[in-house]
Amino acid sequence: MENQLILNGTTVANDVKEKLKVRVEQLLQSGLVPCLATILVGDDPSSETYVRMKGNACKKLGIESKRIHLPEETTTEELLAVIHSLNEDRSVHGILLQHPVPKQIDERKCFEAIDIEKDVDGVTSLGYGQTALGFGMYPSCTPAAIITIMDYYGIDAKGKHVVVVGRSPILGKPVSALLLNRNATVTTCHSYTHNLPEIVALADIVVAAVGKPNFIQGEWLKEGAVVLDAGYNKGNIGDVDYEACLKKASAITPVPGGVGPVTISMLLKHTTEAAEKGLKLRNEKVSQ
Amino acid sequence: MENQLILNGTTVANDVKEKLKVRVEQLLQSGLVPCLATILVGDDPSSETYVRMKGNACKKLGIESKRIHLPEETTTEELLAVIHSLNEDRSVHGILLQHPVPKQIDERKCFEAIDIEKDVDGVTSLGYGQTALGFGMYPSCTPAAIITIMDYYGIDAKGKHVVVVGRSPILGKPVSALLLNRNATVTTCHSYTHNLPEIVALADIVVAAVGKPNFIQGEWLKEGAVVLDAGYNKGNIGDVDYEACLKKASAITPVPGGVGPVTISMLLKHTTEAAEKGLKLRNEKVSQ
Numbered sequence: 001m002e003n004q005l006i007l008n009g010t011t012v013a014n015d016v017k018e019k020l021k022v023r024v025e026q027l028l029q030s031g032l033v034p035c036l037a038t039i040l041v042g043d044d045p046s047s048e049t050y051v052r053m054k055g056n057a058c059k060k061l062g063i064e065s066k067r068i069h070l071p072e073e074t075t076t077e078e079l080l081a082v083i084h085s086l087n088e089d090r091s092v093h094g095i096l097l098q099h100p101v102p103k104q105i106d107e108r109k110c111f112e113a114i115d116i117e118k119d120v121d122g123v124t125s126l127g128y129g130q131t132a133l134g135f136g137m138y139p140s141c142t143p144a145a146i147i148t149i150m151d152y153y154g155i156d157a158k159g160k161h162v163v164v165v166g167r168s169p170i171l172g173k174p175v176s177a178l179l180l181n182r183n184a185t186v187t188t189c190h191s192y193t194h195n196l197p198e199i200v201a202l203a204d205i206v207v208a209a210v211g212k213p214n215f216i217q218g219e220w221l222k223e224g225a226v227v228l229d230a231g232y233n234k235g236n237i238g239d240v241d242y243e244a245c246l247k248k249a250s251a252i253t254p255v256p257g258g259v260g261p262v263t264i265s266m267l268l269k270h271t272t273e274a275a276e277k278g279l280k281l282r283n284e285k286v287s288q
Numbered sequence: 289m290e291n292q293l294i295l296n297g298t299t300v301a302n303d304v305k306e307k308l309k310v311r312v313e314q315l316l317q318s319g320l321v322p323c324l325a326t327i328l329v330g331d332d333p334s335s336e337t338y339v340r341m342k343g344n345a346c347k348k349l350g351i352e353s354k355r356i357h358l359p360e361e362t363t364t365e366e367l368l369a370v371i372h373s374l375n376e377d378r379s380v381h382g383i384l385l386q387h388p389v390p391k392q393i394d395e396r397k398c399f400e401a402i403d404i405e406k407d408v409d410g411v412t413s414l415g416y417g418q419t420a421l422g423f424g425m426y427p428s429c430t431p432a433a434i435i436t437i438m439d440y441y442g443i444d445a446k447g448k449h450v451v452v453v454g455r456s457p458i459l460g461k462p463v464s465a466l467l468l469n470r471n472a473t474v475t476t477c478h479s480y481t482h483n484l485p486e487i488v489a490l491a492d493i494v495v496a497a498v499g500k501p502n503f504i505q506g507e508w509l510k511e512g513a514v515v516l517d518a519g520y521n522k523g524n525i526g527d528v529d530y531e532a533c534l535k536k537a538s539a540i541t542p543v544p545g546g547v548g549p550v551t552i553s554m555l556l557k558h559t560t561e562a563a564e565k566g567l568k569l570r571n572e573k574v575s576q
Contacts, residue, residue, distance in 0.1 A: 126417055
């Protein structure tokens, strides 16, 4: 297709961060330092990298990053105790537990223990339910990033047929829910889906969230479809066969430089919003 | 189509209730009386009928029904106080707030106040989130009824394309989530969906949850589709044009006598399960 639009995630993320900068400065001037606590359990190198990237992104914006690094042999109970103490800690506004945790830990139980007010990464079932029912505060960051990119480029989901490939709790499911709430007709596909190419061919908008490199084929697409690639596989490769899809799509996110950078900016946004709520509460108490 | 299967909800409901009877008797023999509290606000005659039907169904099975009837002018705060006291009341195992409440009441806030352990009607966002993420205790009763009918008649959703028409918080959304968790490919449609007939034509299984009498047309269906009609409109009319759909479907639920009776049996099942959890907790305390 001619005149394709490359949906530039770095541009969108910079726009988000520019706007956040003003809000963070206002918070700092009010004497409140927004703070994201990150919990890393064990020594997985890519998890370490992700946590460091998130911490650095916070710092650049003036958000404090409280990094907690627990040993590989941490138990569920020990991790729960850390989460409970961060829930209680008024100087902490957001909590991020880096996925995955070592296998002896009940990850779901630990996610569920995060206070809904501090669930800025959108991992609790309560947060998911609120998002799906249309009044969530902090949806998972990658789904929020996809919506933000669409908004930035004026891509309206209303009445469109969206095909989401993937159904993980922090990506496929919540992005399906968010797009349904934006009045799209949503089809959620996964490993049991028969005739995936035929279903993708119906889509006005395709969201790839499957975790398989170059999985979505160009020949599957309807001419002029919008392609949003939330995949991030080894070697900076997305879930979409970019070159082939580029030929048919009317708009497409590259990997890297697409959904990824916006995802981190959503974490910053949610942490800032949680801190703003903290400030509001503090002011209400002072005025009482 | 020849050899259609009429999915008989009364048969399924009777089967559910027969099995529950044994469990309720065991509870009664242990000295625990399972109890569902129903809250009706105002004097809407059909709501009164629903609540009475639910109460009578409880009684028939040996489940106590604690009926609370509040005046039309009840405030949100007054209703919240009632819910909080039922949450605290150990003799109450399930709480049902009859929808809709008078318009001065914040219904969502009141639903959210129901303790997750007593949310046997599946109305809280936490319950919805847990259901959607695959570990919910008590899904909303109509979606649970649809799954139960499918199980009774051996209709496997795995790999099937399910089209759900409707997206309400207690019907379209949770039934989409449950069927996705059963490994169906799920498309959720609604009033903004373009080309609904073409989308319904793709479905191996159609769930009608739209609230419009005779809305789903026979000519839309793929030959041999399974049709599950969760609609219940004035005059005992479903969302599906039954006679026309009957000609093309391989299996279909009638209205009345389809999803409806099973829905009430799900409420009884969830209340029984909540009471069983109560008994287990009591026994654990005794043995400590």
